Amino acid sequence: MAKVKIGIIGGSGMDDPQLMKERKEKKVKTPYGSPSSPLTVGRINGVETVILARHGKDHSIYPTGVNFRANLYALKEQGCTHILATTAVGSLREKIKPGDLVFVDQFIDFTKHRPLTFHDEKVIHTPMAEPFCKSLRSLLISSAKQLQLRHHTRGTVVTIEGPRFSTKSESHMFRKLGADVINMSTVPEVILARELSICYQTIAMSTDYDCWKEGEEPVTWEMILSIMNKNAANVKKLLLKTILKINHTECACG
Incomplete structure (x- = not known):
């Protein structure tokens, strides 16, 4: 069986020394420059893991x-086969509640x-x-x-440029x-992961209703931080449980 190595983008407190064993920080360079943060490498529940702070x-x-290119390239160079990416999102649907x-x-x-x-230098249509x-x-x-966490099994995320939030007209348009x-x-992170043949999935945490409701x-920003802090423990539990289940042979991404 091929070796599994998990990349976690976003953090969510997973580099806690009580959770991550053999923990160390690694500063790396890539052909695209430096990633957003040093990489935290170690083992979580015995599984090799690399954590990168996106921002x-x-x-x-x-x-x-x-x-984004340096971030994804760095994880690939470390041997990551799978990426779990945490992100805060605004909800555009009544049924998707904060939290x-x-x-x-x-x-x-x-x-x-x-x-x-x-x-950049050759035409490849992924x-x-x-x-x-x-x-x-x-x-x-x-x-x-x-874990009995409130969740939605699928959904479409729209990624905007930022750093400003949407206008009401934009929110209704989306x-x-x-x-x-x-x-x-999420974009271009998910695209770059696919180009590198890394299995990638976003864990989106709803923090607000954007501005349509x-x-x-x-x-x-204060609203986002408040909900994220309240739910950080749930995301951590979700990641811990899921990491143990990942099997390289189950996926054919790339």
């Missing part, structure tokens, strides 16, 4: 400034200024009909059920386009 350890990198988890299966790209491919890993999503759903949640980070306060 830097102190959350100092704004969405457009994230070096809910969404295991998205589709994306809509509304970014504007980000390199979207590793293939299939993207099913951009996320079905096997990883299935494992996350199973774990969420076992709803009409079929998006269920909105964020600033009457009677709800429009999203603020």
Whole structure:
């Protein structure tokens, strides 16, 4: 059986020395520059794991400034076969409440200024009909059920450029386009992972209703942080349970 190595993008406290054994930090360089943070490498429940903070350890990198290519390349170079990526999202649907988890299966790209491919010098058209890993999503759903976490088994995420939030008109437009949640980070991360043949799945945590819903306060950064902090323990439990289930032979991404 091929060796499994898990990349976690986002963190969620998983580099806690009580959870991660043989823990050490690694500074790496890639042909695309430095990743957003040093890599934290070690073992979680015996499984080799690499953690990367997408926006830097102190959350100092704004969405457009994230070096997505360096981040993904660094994880590939470390031998990561699977990536679980945590992200905060705004809900565009009544049924997706703040605090809910969404295991998205589709994306809509509304970014504007980000390199979207590793293939700058040759023409390669990567299939993207099913951009996320079905096997990883299935494992996350199973774990969420076992932990009795409120979750949604599928959904479409629209990724905007940021760092500003949406206008009301934009929020309503995204709803009409079929998006269920909105964020600033999934694209191009998911595309680059597919180009590198890494199994990739997003764990989206709903923190707000963006600004489309009457009677709800429009999203603020403070609102996002509040819900994320309240739910960090749930995401940690979900990751711990899912990591143990991942089997390289179950997936055919790439």
